[in-house]
Amino acid sequence: MQAAETARTPLFDGPEWTFELMGKARDAIEEIALGDLGLDVYPNQIEIISAEQMLDAYSCVGLPLMYQHWSFGKHFARDEALYRTGRQGLAYEIVINSNPCISYNMEENTMAMQTLVMAHAAFGHNHFFKNNYLFQQWTDAAGIHDYLAFAKNYIAACEERYGPMAVEEVLDAAHALQSQGVFRYGRPPKPTREELVAMQKVREGYESGQSVLDIWTDSTLGRDKLEMVEDADYSARRKMMNLPQENILYFLEKHSPVLEPWQSEILRIVRMLAQYLYPQKQTKVMNEGCATFVHYYIINKLYEQGQITQGAYMEMLHSHTNVVMQPEYDDQRYSGINPYALGFAMMQDIRRICQDPTDEDREWFPDFAGNPDWRGVLRDAWANYRDESFIQQFLSPHLIRKFKLFTLTNDAELPNLVVSQIHNRAGYKAIRRDLAKQYDLAYLEPDIQVTDADLRGDRELKLTHTVRDGIHLDEDDQEEVLKHLRRLWGYDVRLDAVEASTER
Amino acid sequence: MHHFIDRRANPKGKSLGNRQRFLRRARENIKERVDQSVRGKSIQNGSGVPDEGEKVTIPTRGLKEPRFFHSSKGGLRRHVLPGNKDFVVGDTIKRPQGGAGQGGRKASEDGDGEDEFSFTLTQEEYLEILFEGLELPDLVEKATVETETIGTRRAGLTTAGTPNNLNLVRTMRNSLGRRIALQRPTTKSQRDLEEQIAELEALDERTPPQEEFLEALKKRLEGIIRKRKVVGYIDPLDLRYDTFVPEKIRNSRAVVFCLMDVSGSMQEREKDLAKRFFLLLHLFLERCYEHTELVFVRHTHHAQEVDEETFFYARETGGTIVSTALEKMKEIIEERYPPDEWNIYGAQASDGENFGNDSVRCKNLLLNDLLPVSQFYAYVEIVDEAAEMLLNNPEAGEDLWQNYREVKAQAQHFEMQRVSQPGHIYPIFREFFLPKVKGAQYAGS
Numbered sequence: 001m002q003a004a005e006t007a008r009t010p011l012f013d014g015p016e017w018t019f020e021l022m023g024k025a026r027d028a029i030e031e032i033a034l035g036d037l038g039l040d041v042y043p044n045q046i047e048i049i050s051a052e053q054m055l056d057a058y059s060c061v062g063l064p065l066m067y068q069h070w071s072f073g074k075h076f077a078r079d080e081a082l083y084r085t086g087r088q089g090l091a092y093e094i095v096i097n098s099n100p101c102i103s104y105n106m107e108e109n110t111m112a113m114q115t116l117v118m119a120h121a122a123f124g125h126n127h128f129f130k131n132n133y134l135f136q137q138w139t140d141a142a143g144i145h146d147y148l149a150f151a152k153n154y155i156a157a158c159e160e161r162y163g164p165m166a167v168e169e170v171l172d173a174a175h176a177l178q179s180q181g182v183f184r185y186g187r188p189p190k191p192t193r194e195e196l197v198a199m200q201k202v203r204e205g206y207e208s209g210q211s212v213l214d215i216w217t218d219s220t221l222g223r224d225k226l227e228m229v230e231d232a233d234y235s236a237r238r239k240m241m242n243l244p245q246e247n248i249l250y251f252l253e254k255h256s257p258v259l260e261p262w263q264s265e266i267l268r269i270v271r272m273l274a275q276y277l278y279p280q281k282q283t284k285v286m287n288e289g290c291a292t293f294v295h296y297y298i299i300n301k302l303y304e305q306g307q308i309t310q311g312a313y314m315e316m317l318h319s320h321t322n323v324v325m326q327p328e329y330d331d332q333r334y335s336g337i338n339p340y341a342l343g344f345a346m347m348q349d350i351r352r353i354c355q356d357p358t359d360e361d362r363e364w365f366p367d368f369a370g371n372p373d374w375r376g377v378l379r380d381a382w383a384n385y386r387d388e389s390f391i392q393q394f395l396s397p398h399l400i401r402k403f404k405l406f407t408l409t410n411d412a413e414l415p416n417l418v419v420s421q422i423h424n425r426a427g428y429k430a431i432r433r434d435l436a437k438q439y440d441l442a443y444l445e446p447d448i449q450v451t452d453a454d455l456r457g458d459r460e461l462k463l464t465h466t467v468r469d470g471i472h473l474d475e476d477d478q479e480e481v482l483k484h485l486r487r488l489w490g491y492d493v494r495l496d497a498v499e500a501s502t503e504r
Numbered sequence: 505m506h507h508f509i510d511r512r513a514n515p516k517g518k519s520l521g522n523r524q525r526f527l528r529r530a531r532e533n534i535k536e537r538v539d540q541s542v543r544g545k546s547i548q549n550g551s552g553v554p555d556e557g558e559k560v561t562i563p564t565r566g567l568k569e570p571r572f573f574h575s576s577k578g579g580l581r582r583h584v585l586p587g588n589k590d591f592v593v594g595d596t597i598k599r600p601q602g603g604a605g606q607g608g609r610k611a612s613e614d615g616d617g618e619d620e621f622s623f624t625l626t627q628e629e630y631l632e633i634l635f636e637g638l639e640l641p642d643l644v645e646k647a648t649v650e651t652e653t654i655g656t657r658r659a660g661l662t663t664a665g666t667p668n669n670l671n672l673v674r675t676m677r678n679s680l681g682r683r684i685a686l687q688r689p690t691t692k693s694q695r696d697l698e699e700q701i702a703e704l705e706a707l708d709e710r711t712p713p714q715e716e717f718l719e720a721l722k723k724r725l726e727g728i729i730r731k732r733k734v735v736g737y738i739d740p741l742d743l744r745y746d747t748f749v750p751e752k753i754r755n756s757r758a759v760v761f762c763l764m765d766v767s768g769s770m771q772e773r774e775k776d777l778a779k780r781f782f783l784l785l786h787l788f789l790e791r792c793y794e795h796t797e798l799v800f801v802r803h804t805h806h807a808q809e810v811d812e813e814t815f816f817y818a819r820e821t822g823g824t825i826v827s828t829a830l831e832k833m834k835e836i837i838e839e840r841y842p843p844d845e846w847n848i849y850g851a852q853a854s855d856g857e858n859f860g861n862d863s864v865r866c867k868n869l870l871l872n873d874l875l876p877v878s879q880f881y882a883y884v885e886i887v888d889e890a891a892e893m894l895l896n897n898p899e900a901g902e903d904l905w906q907n908y909r910e911v912k913a914q915a916q917h918f919e920m921q922r923v924s925q926p927g928h929i930y931p932i933f934r935e936f937f938l939p940k941v942k943g944a945q946y947a948g949s
Contacts, residue, residue: 445572
């Protein structure tokens with residue numbers, strides 16, 4: 001780093017980008033990202049796309065390959081309308097958690113923007129994807145492309161064989177249960193001995209040549225197993241079907257009495273993708289914070305080394321400041337806390353606490369205040385936390401004051417909203433806890449579990465919604481989702497609301 | 505192991521399949537709105553469907569993507585917000601009305617909070633839905649009569665020109681920039697200095713430092729005045745003039761005459777069919793010409809030029825004399841649309857009834873006066889849905905039909921058809937315009 005202070009010539013001069021310039025810029029970024037910040041990234045595959053292709057990518061939740069469904073067309077139509085009328089700009093990039101790490105850069109970007117975007121996506125996000133524990137444990141970056149290709153072809157083949165309407169019906173229902181299609185805490189249960197035997201049987205059958213659609217699925221196994229149930233009493237059912245089960249799609253895939261194997265496979269595809277995307281939902285602040293911190297550090301370094309011109313630097317900073325802007329609650333532009341702003345501020349703050357701690361910081365963060373290796377502290381944070389735990393662990397009083405955070409309590413039983421905490425000594429801990437909770441998906445999303453289904457009896461599927469803090473489900477949508485659920489289950493479905501036992 | 509891929513050349517329309525699925529899903533909703541929009545649409549102002557497509561807003565029923573999510577009402581919630589100004593713990597705030605409040609964000613989790621969904625249909629999609637189920641052929645670009653005139657066109661700015669072309673905004677912008685760059689003293693700074701000097705000079709006696717100060721001020725004032733002279737307020741360098749260059753203008757203008765019988769026998773249904781035909785014709789011509797105008801002529805036993813609103817919606821009673829409308833058209837052409845400057849199109853809709861032997865008059869008017877100056881003339885007879893006999897047999901028909909058949913035999917750019925339902929409009933329109941290539945050449949030569 002010290003040696004690099006010698007002035008270099010700028011990498012580029014002027015707004016037009018070329019592949020050659022981008023290659024040069026990427027090498028320069030890489031030098032800082034790996035050599036200085038010590039990032040560890042997947043190989044990069046940077047793709048240049050047009051605005052229309054960006055809209056395409058938008059509509060398919062950013063995935064490069066996706067099966068076809070009308071809802072994606074709907075999102076495309078909406079985004080396109082917003083974009084055309086100028087009410088919504090397009091992202092400069094989209095990056096995919098895969099190995100190699102694919103990032104899409106817009107062709108309209110200037111060379112300065114391309115440089116910024118590469119630092120942000122191809123190194124910042126890329127490092128996060130490769131190192132964060134959630135992504136490591138729950139996603140398969142190397143296999144996602146093959147899986148997406150399989151999903152697309154499988155669903156296309158189903159459409160051909162069973163008709164688009166039949167497939168659409170299953171997909172609609174599965175999409176409705178998407179957020180109930182993930183394992184939040186535990187891994188999927190291991191197959192039992194009977195299942196292993198059954199799998200073996202299916203595999204042998206498969207060897208003797210089957211058509212595409214007869215690829216073995218767990219669902220084909222579930223069937224045999226059901227017949228082995230001898231004792232239908234509740235506890236045995238619980239054990240057999242792993243009840244209670246939070247992953248409703250998984251449960252239906254395994255145990256629905258009416259689904260054909262191909263329908264179960266579609267449920268499986270939807271829940272696999274939901275699970276693949278679940279870590280991203282849990283790390284918005286950290287992921288963007290990490291990428292923004294990395295690009296900010298890198299462009300400053302490049303500028304210090306004379307590798308970018310002042311004009312390009314200004315353009316980058318302009319875009320950077322737009323991205324990390326946090327309007328206040330009473331501002332017209334306010335629409336929640338900006339994950340870029342919060343994430344970036346927290347990363348910068350961690351660096352500050354390492355380099356230049358105050359007494360307060362030493363009191364609050366004894367483990368790393370004054371730690372000379374701020375890069376190591378950040379890398380460790382990026383690797384081992386998700387938004388909720390990250391905020392709980394790292395949000396400093398300094399930042400709470402800077403953002404002037406306060407907690408507003410909305411209790412339906414009181415006539416007014418009450419300011420319950422403000423940014424003072426008494427409030428720091430509570431605000432930090434409340435904010436962390438706002439990023440806890442397990443708290444934000446309704447807790448709905450399958451609690452019972454008596455296949456030998458009335459076959460009614462019983463779901464339980466555990467109501468926390470007196471917040472119920474939205475009724476209109478609930479009815480719609482239940483209709484879908486009945487279609488997948490084939491018999492009656494009941495959803496009971498139960499108040500969470502105690503603790504608030 | 506890093507590499508770049510240029511994807512821009514990849515085939516477009518990756519999401520076409522999704523869009524088709526979406527349109528199919530929403531088809532009923534869309535069709536309802538499209539039909540409404542045609543009825544409510546003005547042919548001339550809305551100019552039918554713009555090239556970039558038609559914006560439709562459809563209800564979201566059937567397009568909802570339901571999810572389990574928390575209701576936005578009730579319960580106990582805590583929200584952490586940024587930007588506290590003067591709240592202290594315990595302050596209360598009135599709950600925002602409408603129940604949305606802070607929870608509103610959750611309610612519209614995926615943007616579906618609204619009951620309506622807006623997006624843009626492409627022109628093709630719009631027409632396809634409008635003329636349900638029919639395939640859109642490639643409408644071949646027609647030879648159109650073009651005249652050329654010389655006009656002028658703006659061609660940027662120059663540094664020399666006549667004063668009337670002076671571009672004030674650009675000139676003043678340059679002047680301001682130059683004045684700032686060369687640090688021209690402002691009038692105010694000069695005036696302030698002068699005041700200060702006057703103040704000092706007004707004193708009867710001055711102390712030596714005051715004298716000195718006065719001298720210094722005077723010197724500065726001199727400097728300022730000199731500088732203001734050297735750096736002018738407006739310098740010839742600043743001047744910018746608009747320039748215009750002469751240009752040949754392809755004069756492709758068209759006028760569409762919409763002629764319609766509005767006597768009592770033309771009901772809502774008949775008018776709606778006629779309107780679809782006129783709309784389509786106008787759409788088509790809009791694509792061919794740079795400028796199109798519409799003239800609406802309605803007739804009973806006398807003809808009137810009216811605006812679109814009156815044309816379609818006003819009621820009128822009386823007999824039916826078709827030739828009056830043709831006379832009117834002839835009159836208007838003579839008055840306002842010299843055929844050497846305008847491409848003239850006629851479209852006539854009627855239920856086929858005519859008074860006495862007026863139809864012969866119509867034939868003569870068309871053959872002698874109108875067709876020679878027109879690019880194309882279309883006659884649409886709107887018949888009862890039950891009248892299948894007429895639909896299948898072009899030889900059968902009333903007086904007017906028979907006379908028009910004679911016209912058709914003599915003029916290639918005259919077309920006539922019968923319709924009884926919206927689905928017919930597009931195919932007959934297509935039939936009209938496929939042979940029209942010949943018609944246009946005929947008229948143009």
